[in-house]
Amino acid sequence: MRVLIVGSGAREDALSWRVAASPSCEAVYAAPGNAGTASRGENWAISATDGKALVQACLREKIDLAVVGPEAAIAAGVCDRLREAGIATFGPSRSSGRLESSKIFSKRFMQRHGVPTARAVAVHSLDGALKVLEEWNGECVVKADGLAAGKGVVVAPDVEAARGVVKEWYASGHIPGGGRDVLLEELLVGREVSIFAICDGRAMYPLAGACDYKRAGDGDTGPNTGGMGAYSPPVGFPKDMVDRVRERVLAPVLRGLLAEGESYVGILYCGLMWTGDGPYVVEFNVRFGDPEAQVLMPRVNGDFAQLLKSAADGALDLGTVSFATRACAGVVLATSAYPRSNTPLAGLCADVGLGADAHAFWGESALAADGTVRSTGGRVLTVTALGDDVARARANAYDAVRALAKRLGAAGALTYRTDIAKF
Ligand SMILES: Nc1ncnc2c1ncn2[C@@H]1O[C@H](COP(=O)(O)OP(=O)(O)O)[C@@H](O)[C@H]1O
Ligand SMILES: [Mg+2]
Structure with a gap:
């Protein structure tokens, strides 16, 4: 095809x-x-x-x-x-896509259908937000309603800080994502993990899981980014993790979608906090993650195109693929200005072949007439490697990063985290 x-x-x-x-x-x-x-x-x-x-x-x-x-x-x-x-x-x-494009829509959907998620209140003005915060105790997660490329959520350590965020957003007239609405949410405590489900409009099936690294710096420091690395499968979660997600999250979501007349076709990315009480949904994305896709694809065996086609045709055929038991780790090479700005980098070596078990995937970029690559985004490449377990995948990925960084012709201009998939 x-x-x-x-x-x-x-x-x-x-x-x-x-x-x-x-x-x-x-x-x-x-x-x-x-x-x-x-x-x-x-x-x-x-x-x-x-x-x-x-x-x-x-x-x-x-x-x-x-x-x-x-x-x-x-x-x-x-x-x-x-x-x-x-x-x-x-x-x-677009209608089903509101599960991602509007955090308020998504929260109300979860509330209507009994999907475990943090308690939250939607507000539509600064006065409304301040009124809600008058009665707030403790931490508060402040979320802009719309698509904000990872820049619309602030985890505020206390009410004063949350007030500061909403004041700044409403006073400047620039709420991330461009809307007017904000969600004030209770803090969930636990470990984050993402489960990717595939859906053909009638059935929903968990494909695989991954963990990603959002902050720019080692030890989860520095500003939020689109993602600096990931690994799959997740490590340190209960053995029955996928079954519990299926039962507590995917089943009510599917029932809810069907009840509301939504025929959902594609990936449902469940961003979860694994709490003492099991999975709580932090957010849904309605597509593969970046960099999660880069660590999931090397683990897929079989006819992946046929899997996607069967879902698109409304007749999901899971027999077309299987996931390797081997693990995959991925490290993002970013420009040193990322995430502050996206500085173009020209003259990069186009040959990023790394051998059978390692791969490098380009971010926003184009091939120049002279055969070199011009990168235009902040995240230049994701380097991934397979290994028998996550520790070996991680070691292989960093070996590949070092080999590639030398060859690329931009050594000093690129940075990466050194603690992806490290425990
Ligand atoms: N209720 C919450 N409790 C704890 N942490 C949260 C909560 N909501 C969001 N976060 C943290 O903020 C990050 C970004 O929030 P998320 O809802 O995923 O927004 P987006 O990915 O659109 O920026 C999450 O990955 C998580 O680390
Ligand atoms: Mg997120």
Whole structure:
């Protein structure tokens, strides 16, 4: 089949790589793609959010399956446009996408359907927020309602700090994500873990889990980022973790979606806090994570393209893939200015081949005429490696990072965390 990957980050490079290696895949395209996707198929110069242009190109190129990576494309209704045009699409509708694009919608959905999550109050003005905080005790997680690329949540240690955040947001008129609404949420205590479920509109099935690292610096210090590394499978959680997530989270979510007339097709990323009382949902994302996709794809065996196609066709066939028992760790190489700014880096070596068990996936980037790569995002590459367990995967990933950093031609301009998957 002919597959289109929509998006341009390292997540999409990893999806394109795994789809291209699937027996049923004849050709893989990307829109707009990056230096990695360009190495295995055509990149189309179409924005990931331009549904109309994507539909035209898919019809022209006889695309059999479109896989939509970024949340912005889902929130822009790209999956709806593609499906309306009769193109099999892996990714949810704009309406289902509100589980990610509106934290208030998502919280109310969880409350309606009995999904365990932190207690929270939605507010729509500074006065409203201050009134709620008058009666607040202890920590408060302040969340902007809309899509804010990881910049819309502040975990405030006390009420005074929470007041400061809402005052600043409302006074400046710039609430992250561009909305007017804010969620004030109780702090959950535990360990974070993400479970990825696949859904074909009728059934939902947990595929795999991962843990990611959001902060820029070692030891979880420094500012929040899009993600600096990840590993899979999660370590240190109860053996029956997946069963408990299935029962307490996925089952009520699916019942709720069906009751509300939502036909959910795609990945449901359950961001969980594993508390003394089991899993509580911190948030849902409606697509694969970045960098989580980069550590999940190397663990997939079988025909991944066929798995996604079966879900897009409403008849999920889990027999098409299995997950390796081996672990995978991934380290993000970022520019030294990240996350403050996205400084372009030119003249990077395009050959990032690392051998069978290690892979490097490009972030936002393009191939230059001279064959070198120009990186345009803050996160330049995700380097991943497999290993018999997470400790070995981690050692292999850092070996690969060192080998690649030397070859890349930008040693001093790149930084990375040194404690990914370290316990
Ligand atoms: N209720 C909560 N209790 C504890 N930590 C939280 C809570 N909500 C969010 N966090 C922390 O903030 C991070 C970002 O919040 P999240 O809701 O995932 O927003 P986003 O990923 O959109 O920025 C989480 O990964 C978690 O570490
Ligand atoms: Mg999150």
